[in-house]
Amino acid sequence: MGISRRAALQGMVLGGASVAGAATASAAERPEAPSDAVGLLYDTTLCIGCKTCVVACQDANGLPRDPAGIDAKYDAPVDLSAKTKNVIKLYVEGGKRSFVKVQCMHCVDPACTSACMLGALQKREHGIVSYDPALCVGCRYCEVACPYNVPRFEFAKATPKIVKCELCRTRLAEGREPACSEVCPRKAVIFGKRSDLLKEAKRRLAASPGKYVPKVFGETDGGGTQVLYLSHVPFEKLGFPTLGDESTPSLLRSIQHSVYRGFAAPAALYAVLGMVMLRNRRAGPGGEP
Amino acid sequence: MTPHATPVGGRLWTPSVQLLSGILGISLIVMLWRFVFGLGATTALNDGYPLGLWIAFDVVTGTALACGGYGVAILVYVLNKGRYHPMVRPALLTSALGYTLAAIGVNLDLGRWYLVWKVPLYFWHWNFNSALLEVALCIMAYMVVLWIELSPAFFEKFQDSPIGSLRRVSRAALPILEKASLWIIALGLLLPTMHQSSLGTLMLLAGARLHPLWNTPILPLLFLISCVSMGYAMVVFESAFSSIAFKRTPEIKMLAGLAGAMVPILYVFAVLRFADLAWRGRLGLLFAGDGRSVLAALEFVLFLAPTVMLATRARRHDLGNLVRAAMVMMFAGALYRFDTYLVAFTPGAHWSYFPSVQEILITLGLVSVELMAYILIVKTFPILAGHPAAAERQAV
Numbered sequence A: 001m002g003i004s005r006r007a008a009l010q011g012m013v014l015g016g017a018s019v020a021g022a023a024t025a026s027a028a029e030r031p032e033a034p035s036d037a038v039g040l041l042y043d044t045t046l047c048i049g050c051k052t053c054v055v056a057c058q059d060a061n062g063l064p065r066d067p068a069g070i071d072a073k074y075d076a077p078v079d080l081s082a083k084t085k086n087v088i089k090l091y092v093e094g095g096k097r098s099f100v101k102v103q104c105m106h107c108v109d110p111a112c113t114s115a116c117m118l119g120a121l122q123k124r125e126h127g128i129v130s131y132d133p134a135l136c137v138g139c140r141y142c143e144v145a146c147p148y149n150v151p152r153f154e155f156a157k158a159t160p161k162i163v164k165c166e167l168c169r170t171r172l173a174e175g176r177e178p179a180c181s182e183v184c185p186r187k188a189v190i191f192g193k194r195s196d197l198l199k200e201a202k203r204r205l206a207a208s209p210g211k212y213v214p215k216v217f218g219e220t221d222g223g224g225t226q227v228l229y230l231s232h233v234p235f236e237k238l239g240f241p242t243l244g245d246e247s248t249p250s251l252l253r254s255i256q257h258s259v260y261r262g263f264a265a266p267a268a269l270y271a272v273l274g275m276v277m278l279r280n281r282r283a284g285p286g287g288e289p
Numbered sequence B: 001m002t003p004h005a006t007p008v009g010g011r012l013w014t015p016s017v018q019l020l021s022g023i024l025g026i027s028l029i030v031m032l033w034r035f036v037f038g039l040g041a042t043t044a045l046n047d048g049y050p051l052g053l054w055i056a057f058d059v060v061t062g063t064a065l066a067c068g069g070y071g072v073a074i075l076v077y078v079l080n081k082g083r084y085h086p087m088v089r090p091a092l093l094t095s096a097l098g099y100t101l102a103a104i105g106v107n108l109d110l111g112r113w114y115l116v117w118k119v120p121l122y123f124w125h126w127n128f129n130s131a132l133l134e135v136a137l138c139i140m141a142y143m144v145v146l147w148i149e150l151s152p153a154f155f156e157k158f159q160d161s162p163i164g165s166l167r168r169v170s171r172a173a174l175p176i177l178e179k180a181s182l183w184i185i186a187l188g189l190l191l192p193t194m195h196q197s198s199l200g201t202l203m204l205l206a207g208a209r210l211h212p213l214w215n216t217p218i219l220p221l222l223f224l225i226s227c228v229s230m231g232y233a234m235v236v237f238e239s240a241f242s243s244i245a246f247k248r249t250p251e252i253k254m255l256a257g258l259a260g261a262m263v264p265i266l267y268v269f270a271v272l273r274f275a276d277l278a279w280r281g282r283l284g285l286l287f288a289g290d291g292r293s294v295l296a297a298l299e300f301v302l303f304l305a306p307t308v309m310l311a312t313r314a315r316r317h318d319l320g321n322l323v324r325a326a327m328v329m330m331f332a333g334a335l336y337r338f339d340t341y342l343v344a345f346t347p348g349a350h351w352s353y354f355p356s357v358q359e360i361l362i363t364l365g366l367v368s369v370e371l372m373a374y375i376l377i378v379k380t381f382p383i384l385a386g387h388p389a390a391a392e393r394q395a396v
Helices: A002-024 A052-060 A111-115 A141-145 A169-173 A179-183 A194-207 A248-283 B015-037 B053-065 B068-078 B082-109 B131-158 B164-204 B219-245 B252-279 B283-287 B291-309 B319-343 B357-380
Strands: A038-043 A087-093 A096-102 A121-123 A129-131 A189-193 A227-230
Touching: A038 A194, A052 A087, A052 A179, A111 A121, A111 A141, A111 A248, A179 A189, A189 A194, A194 A227, A248 B068, A248 B131, A248 B164, B015 B357, B053 B082, B053 B164, B053 B219, B053 B319, B053 B357, B068 B082, B068 B164, B068 B219, B082 B131, B082 B219, B082 B252, B082 B357, B131 B164, B164 B219, B164 B319, B219 B252, B219 B319, B219 B357, B252 B283, B252 B291, B252 B319, B283 B291, B291 B319
Parallel strands: A038 A227
Antiparallel strands: A038 A189, A087 A096, A121 A129
């Protein structure tokens, strides 16, 4: 009994440690944007809120109009939805105001792809977070995961899909740029390689000190994004979350990997459990001491 | 396996079973409604709160309440407390039913349920970073393991079946299961350890959108510990229910022993949770006075109340008190899970969620099936140990 109890305790400790190891594990991998990563750069000081990009996005993606207003005659989506992958919002507070364009941020280390069981959402060519409905079971864990609340779900349909910006990847394949940046009359949103866009953003910051909040949103936020923002009002006023430099998935990977790397801990726990029980069976039931 | 387990016997189509089938009937209609018209037409789920009652209760709470099989197996097979052996089968039955119902609940919740078969089969697409994949595969595997662990109860019945093939299969299967039992049981201990902790890991991916009162790297550990306390509580509750419903002598001694084992588990949970809040400098949030702080404080009260209720030997041997303590314990774990999955999730002030009537009806339907299956199975198959207190017709 003494021996078996010790073995049992060892088993429990190992099991507990494999779970508790999670808490102490340090961050493992911090991915960087692929070298051919493309993205957008949006500048609040240039946007006039004409919403041409919203309509162009609907057309390019075969999305329906999203009418709102008193008699529902004005195409004016108010938020991302199962009908809208790109929207212009307006922030007003006192004398300060700013438009802000909202679409998928195409994170460098996305939480949604980390959540996705079969990789329906995945960073594919050019680091674009793209969606393959054939691999999606509609669990909506991506919606829980996304810090920007971007993926939307067709709740109204019996055979629903996830709806999100895929940076017009089919247009890209034809050598065209995304619809939103193509039609922007003020070049408030421009398309390019992420590295070039980041350089351009920093050039603008340096060229006009005091004009912007001195920060390129997406350079490092939440591990970085491929869609970058310059703003003249604080980013949190525009609805951006305050995120650290480390992505949530990288923290989770350190938990999952420390417990499950090479499946060693579960295999060891299984072996120990088996041995403890084998020993117990040979010793006969302990029952009351 | 359990030498003294016998079928309870008695009439099957009793008033309780009739009532439960009625609830199931209504629920089946609502399920059809959900599959034909979709989630938007039948649930309150939305893009801010994509997970609701079905995930938080049917899956996350339901499988934890179904951890009695896990808890009792640790006691009997790992800690070698053979005297608890008669509790194994009933605990396994509630576990098998709980996990099966959770699996059905998941399929109701999945928007694209018709592709769910790809999750176990498309292994070359498996995303090993996904905590949900691990939970899904583990729960599927554990459900199978539970029914295998329980299968001797069915084969023991069928080995005397008048149907020849069934008799032969049962007689062939029993010795094989007996030989393999140890490694199957070990799997039955490993899988819940993995997925019950991963159910905690799951919500960590919400990152900053998970309220700091619940957002901690030890979430997996807290989920694992609380599933054991909930599982034990369910065993106590189920045992008391059986003794009253089927007029069997209650296993007071065994239940009191279990209750004694639960007290330290509850303490460990509460102390870890408190220490973690202190360590992360978030204790102040407990006293913030808002709705979330009240709920988090209530969790502490509910986790600690049973330690007082079960503090003395006399109290642990009082059946009524045991049942009350078990109910508090189940409620504590359930609240902790609801809080982590729904209350702690903060998608933004403009989003709200409260389950729709249809969601509640479907959940009630699933609970009804579980109760009904339990009653019918223990009456037909050798699950419960002990002797009927009286031979008269059963009330339930």
